[in-house]
Amino acid sequence: MTKHELAWDKMKQMDRFTVTDVANAVEMDLEECRKSIKRLEKSGYLEIVSGIGVAGRPYFYRVKPEVTTTPQFGRGGTSGLKKVRSGMNGQQLIWNALRINRKLTVGTAEAVTKLNSRTIYRYLNDLEKAGYVKCQRHDRVGSNFDRTGVQNIWKLIRETGPKAPILRRGKGFWDQNEDKFYSLDGGKTVGGRTDEVA
Amino acid sequence: MKNKTVEVKNVTRTQEMFENLSSRSMITPGIGLIHGPSGFGKTTTVTYMFNELTVSGQQPLYVRCYATDTPSSFLARVMGELGAQPMFPLRKMVDYVVQAMNERSLALFVDEADHIVSQAKTMETIRDLYDSTEQPVVLIGMEEIARRISHRKQLFNRISEWVEFAPADIEDVHLFATDLMDDRVQVGEDLLDFIRQKSGGEVRRILIALEKIERAALASGETFVDLHSWGNRPLFLNHRR
Numbered sequence: 001m002t003k004h005e006l007a008w009d010k011m012k013q014m015d016r017f018t019v020t021d022v023a024n025a026v027e028m029d030l031e032e033c034r035k036s037i038k039r040l041e042k043s044g045y046l047e048i049v050s051g052i053g054v055a056g057r058p059y060f061y062r063v064k065p066e067v068t069t070t071p072q073f074g075r076g077g078t079s080g081l082k083k084v085r086s087g088m089n090g091q092q093l094i095w096n097a098l099r100i101n102r103k104l105t106v107g108t109a110e111a112v113t114k115l116n117s118r119t120i121y122r123y124l125n126d127l128e129k130a131g132y133v134k135c136q137r138h139d140r141v142g143s144n145f146d147r148t149g150v151q152n153i154w155k156l157i158r159e160t161g162p163k164a165p166i167l168r169r170g171k172g173f174w175d176q177n178e179d180k181f182y183s184l185d186g187g188k189t190v191g192g193r194t195d196e197v198a
Numbered sequence: 199m200k201n202k203t204v205e206v207k208n209v210t211r212t213q214e215m216f217e218n219l220s221s222r223s224m225i226t227p228g229i230g231l232i233h234g235p236s237g238f239g240k241t242t243t244v245t246y247m248f249n250e251l252t253v254s255g256q257q258p259l260y261v262r263c264y265a266t267d268t269p270s271s272f273l274a275r276v277m278g279e280l281g282a283q284p285m286f287p288l289r290k291m292v293d294y295v296v297q298a299m300n301e302r303s304l305a306l307f308v309d310e311a312d313h314i315v316s317q318a319k320t321m322e323t324i325r326d327l328y329d330s331t332e333q334p335v336v337l338i339g340m341e342e343i344a345r346r347i348s349h350r351k352q353l354f355n356r357i358s359e360w361v362e363f364a365p366a367d368i369e370d371v372h373l374f375a376t377d378l379m380d381d382r383v384q385v386g387e388d389l390l391d392f393i394r395q396k397s398g399g400e401v402r403r404i405l406i407a408l409e410k411i412e413r414a415a416l417a418s419g420e421t422f423v424d425l426h427s428w429g430n431r432p433l434f435l436n437h438r439r
Contacts, residue, residue: 096248
């Protein structure tokens with residue numbers, strides 16, 4: 001059992017507690033304990049019952065009465081991390097489909113990736129802005145493909161390798177194969193790993 | 199129409215093929231062959247399976263062959279898949295690929311293998327990669343590839359699993375209709391069989407026909423469409439092939 005899990009057990013036993021109470025009870029580093037409690041609060045397991053969070057008047061927390069599940073500790077313990085991982089995986093599946101098929105519709109991509117059509121559409125659209133694919137459009141609005149029966153076709157024009165370009169929303173793509181950053185305005189290359197835009 | 203991969207016989211046989219290649223015993227060779235005419239769902243099935251492997255953390259190497267490929271360009275593509283630059287002489291690339299495939303337990307998918315099947319040296323290179331790694335190697339090509347590969351005895355003997363993409367049968371067409379069409383629309387067995395016959399079992403054509411029926415039925419409010427109620431409305435661009 002990790003210190004974080006021990007701390008969670010202790011929190012469940014106490015009616016209300018401060019960060020210091022828990023840190024002392026399980027002999028945990030104070031700042032580490034603060035991070036753990038903040039994370040649990042953000043995930044909806046804990047709530048603040050009193051205090052303003054300053055020296056002398058620290059926050060008092062309690063475990064929310066309606067909580068019946070145990071939080072996940074370790075890697076993937078926060079929803080934020082999970083989100084990023086599944087997104088990355090989804091992008092890889094779309095990229096695989098593009099590489100194998102070379103031409104792709106949202107419908108085909110949906111069938112072979114099991115991803116939401118909106119997610120696929122957004123990723124393909126951004127790939128187009130960065131110059132990875134070219135879209136042969138049959139309709140004015142991307143979302144009405146289901147009504148017209150004719151789908152837009154995205155054709156892969158820059159195949160850089162097996163790893164999917166990572167979308168940095170609003171900025172561009174980090175290409176893991178070439179170690180280059182392609183911006184969304186036509187795929188202008190910003191440079192190698194050292195010149196990467198933060 | 200819903201967008202999903204329907205697990206018809208060609209799809210399940212392909213999945214079984216890869217499972218058998220991955221879990222084979224030491225004495226069974228591990229080269230697989232997927233072949234069949236275009237339009238039968240080969241590429242879609244391969245993509246679906248490739249993605250399933252990716253999700254399970256075993257993304258294979260994928261190389262597409264071209265008519266102009268040589269052993270050198272083929273190996274350079276495999277090196278690209280591994281994130282490495284080509285090396286010369288060629289044996290350095292073979293060593294590098296073998297080591298990477300062994301270390302990371304990577305399978306190799308070779309698409310459009312028709313282009314290289316007549317090139318003895320490239321085929322021998324693939325055989326070398328397989329012999330040195332014993333990782334599954336899957337060759338994908340058109341219908342003629344099986345016959346052409348049979349002339350290469352050394353390689354042919356190592357093919358333990360193969361899937362020939364067959365035309366969809368009535369069960370498959372039925373599965374397409376139930377899995378992909380709107381739940382409000384039912385299609386009669388006679389119309390499904392008519393579609394199977396006229397499409398020649400080609401998945402693309404079957405899906406076009408089913409989509410036409412679904413649209414027409416939803417537009418007119420019909421909940422059941424059979425051959426009689428469909429009448430002589432067109433289903434395909436051209437009935438004769």
